[in-house]
Amino acid sequence: MEIVSLGDSALVVRVSNDFAAEPEEALRAAIALQRTLEEAAIPGVVESAPGYVSVAVFFDPAVVADAIGGDDDPFEWLHQAIRTAALRAEGRASGSARSRVRHEVPVCYDDPEFALDLDSVGQHAGLSAVDVVKRHSEVEYRVHCVGFLPGFPYLGGLPRELATPRRATPRSEVPAGSVAIGGSQTGIYPTNSPGGWNVIGRTPLRLFDPTADPPARFHAGDRLRFVTITREEFDRLSA
Amino acid sequence: MKVSVRSAGFLTTVQDLGRTGFRRHGASLGGALDPHALTIANLLVGNHPTDAGLELTLGRVRLRFADDRLVAWCGGAFDVHASGAELPVGHIAFIRAGEEFEAAPPPKGARAWLAISGSIEVPFVLASRATDLRSRFGGLEGRALVDGDELRLHSPSRNASVLMRQLESSHITTWSAPNEWSSPAPRHPFLRIVRGADWSRFRKEAVAALLGESFTVTNASDRMGVRLQGNGVTRDDRDELLSEAVAPGTIQIPGDGQPIVLLGDCQTIGGYPKIAHVITVDLPAAAQLSSGDIVRFAEVTLAEAQQLLLQRARDLAWFRAGLTLKFT
Numbered sequence: 001m002e003i004v005s006l007g008d009s010a011l012v013v014r015v016s017n018d019f020a021a022e023p024e025e026a027l028r029a030a031i032a033l034q035r036t037l038e039e040a041a042i043p044g045v046v047e048s049a050p051g052y053v054s055v056a057v058f059f060d061p062a063v064v065a066d067a068i069g070g071d072d073d074p075f076e077w078l079h080q081a082i083r084t085a086a087l088r089a090e091g092r093a094s095g096s097a098r099s100r101v102r103h104e105v106p107v108c109y110d111d112p113e114f115a116l117d118l119d120s121v122g123q124h125a126g127l128s129a130v131d132v133v134k135r136h137s138e139v140e141y142r143v144h145c146v147g148f149l150p151g152f153p154y155l156g157g158l159p160r161e162l163a164t165p166r167r168a169t170p171r172s173e174v175p176a177g178s179v180a181i182g183g184s185q186t187g188i189y190p191t192n193s194p195g196g197w198n199v200i201g202r203t204p205l206r207l208f209d210p211t212a213d214p215p216a217r218f219h220a221g222d223r224l225r226f227v228t229i230t231r232e233e234f235d236r237l238s239a
Numbered sequence: 240m241k242v243s244v245r246s247a248g249f250l251t252t253v254q255d256l257g258r259t260g261f262r263r264h265g266a267s268l269g270g271a272l273d274p275h276a277l278t279i280a281n282l283l284v285g286n287h288p289t290d291a292g293l294e295l296t297l298g299r300v301r302l303r304f305a306d307d308r309l310v311a312w313c314g315g316a317f318d319v320h321a322s323g324a325e326l327p328v329g330h331i332a333f334i335r336a337g338e339e340f341e342a343a344p345p346p347k348g349a350r351a352w353l354a355i356s357g358s359i360e361v362p363f364v365l366a367s368r369a370t371d372l373r374s375r376f377g378g379l380e381g382r383a384l385v386d387g388d389e390l391r392l393h394s395p396s397r398n399a400s401v402l403m404r405q406l407e408s409s410h411i412t413t414w415s416a417p418n419e420w421s422s423p424a425p426r427h428p429f430l431r432i433v434r435g436a437d438w439s440r441f442r443k444e445a446v447a448a449l450l451g452e453s454f455t456v457t458n459a460s461d462r463m464g465v466r467l468q469g470n471g472v473t474r475d476d477r478d479e480l481l482s483e484a485v486a487p488g489t490i491q492i493p494g495d496g497q498p499i500v501l502l503g504d505c506q507t508i509g510g511y512p513k514i515a516h517v518i519t520v521d522l523p524a525a526a527q528l529s530s531g532d533i534v535r536f537a538e539v540t541l542a543e544a545q546q547l548l549l550q551r552a553r554d555l556a557w558f559r560a561g562l563t564l565k566f567t
Contacts, residue, residue: 004436005433005436005516006435006436006484006485006489006513006516007433007435007486007489007518007519008433008516008519009486009519009548010484010486012484046259047259047261048263049262049263049484049507050263051481051482051484051508052481052482054483058259058262061545061549062548062552065549065552074545075541075545145263146263147265147482147484147508148265148506148507148508149265149373149374149506150261150264150265150266150267150374151264151265152265154508191373193373208264208374210266210364210365210376210377214264215261215365219263220263
């Protein structure tokens with residue numbers, strides 16, 4: 001475990017150095033730590049958010065200083081409190097982060113309006129478009145973290161052969177619902193947004209609703225599968 | 240109980256101190272790009288620091304009040320009039336029903352924060368009244384103000400009523416908030432930075448470029464970040480980094496070597512190397528940068544950055560204590 005500063009009011013706790021070798025282990029450790037930190041309710045900690053192999057912790061230094069009083073260095077104290085929580089999280093990492101939440105995400109891959117980069121992903125992989133779709137939709141993914149955009153899930157579990165470098169020139173607008181591949185990651189754009197990932201299909205699902213609790217459809221640790229649908233089904237589901 | 244937007248200006252949004260607790264769902268912190276300035280303005284008019292005010296960007300803004308209110312503003316060097324009289328930064332004005340607030344674009348600086356006694360009444364979305372322009376929620380219908388909008392206001396606090404009575408005849412206070420707080424807009428600032436997690440991925444010459452050269456603010460800058468143009472800060476390795484948390488103040492170096500200083504509306508997770516972070520007490524200066532401005536960076540230690548931040552918190556506590564005397 002390693003704590004690195006993220007400016008003067010935040011830090012990042014990295015729980016694993018080897019994501020590529022042990023993605024599941026990294027995911028479990030990050031989720032366990034995030035939950036432990038939340039329960040610990042460390043004074044001055046404003047919020048925490050999991051990343052791929054890390055948990056970001058945001059704090060208000062003045063509140064930390066007030067809470068501990070005296071002459072102690074508030075930042076030293078905070079590091080110690082987080083280290084203690086992290087040790088506790090390591091002890092429980094195996095059990096606590098198993099998520100039973102499973103999602104099926106309907107995706108229309110077979111309309112050129114949606115599957116903007118399906119052919120180039122196929123070319124890069126040396127596969128037909130049909131095989132790309134088959135492989136993308138036959139495996140189970142884990143949500144490693146939600147970020148970048150509200151509700152955007154970073155998914156782990158993309159079949160290695162589908163990994164495709166980001167587009168040299170990002171699109172100025174990727175449509176909401178676009179299912180895309182960026183390097184070895186795959187994800188879904190919840191809203192229209194600039195983006196450089198390769199778009200291979202589109203889901204009619206709404207991924208983020210600011211009036212709902214919780215607002216995001218997916219959460220770190222959830223399991224997810226893509227289910228192919230036709231354009232007609234897409235139109236019916238989005239009506 | 241309302242204020243009419245006669246002229247909405249270039250980009251005026253309802254903002255508070257931002258949205259915390261939802262980064263794990265991907266929602267940005269957002270809020271006033273200079274939360275300290277909004278806090279000061281709010282305190283001056285008897286509001287709570289977390290109340291909603293307006294963030295003004297560059298353009299000319301004109302508001303008409305339907306009832307008696309106090310107003311105060313902090314930020315860039317805007318030319319502001321309340322009921323026709325000049326209202327300097329950090330002072331408080333009493334505006335009567337039917338009278339107007341007017342702000343003209345600044346000769347330096349880009350943004351100002353206006354607080355109105357009682358504060359702006361919009362629904363909480365994800366525990367905040369801040370406008371998220373990119374995702375279109377919060378604030379007034381998730382958008383910037385337009386001409387003709389009407390904003391509802393909460394009732395002024397008792398403190399505000401006390402001050403209103405004091406300002407019956409004089410209209411504008413002779414005293415003000417400390418100037419270095421209320422107007423943080425030097426034309427060519429040095430922004431102080433601390434090292435970021437990826438500092439050591441950069442060659443000595445690249446670090447020297449970051450610390451030694453000046454950078455020009457480009458017109459692609461917005462509430463998400465200030466995009467800079469310089470000779471380039473290049474990286475040694477070509478490792479693809481795993482996306483990780485970023486925060487307001489983070490300086491990212493994309494492939495082209497042109498730094499981006501992230502601001503309040505920045506994404507929660509980013510994949511570019513984080514060479515450094517602008518320290519929190521210098522974010523107000525970063526929020527004032529506009530296209531064509533020149534920026535330089537100076538390194539401080541993390542301990543120095545944190546001491547400066549704690550000192551500002553102590554100064555703010557003193558300011559609040561002093562202010563309570565004005566409300567009695």
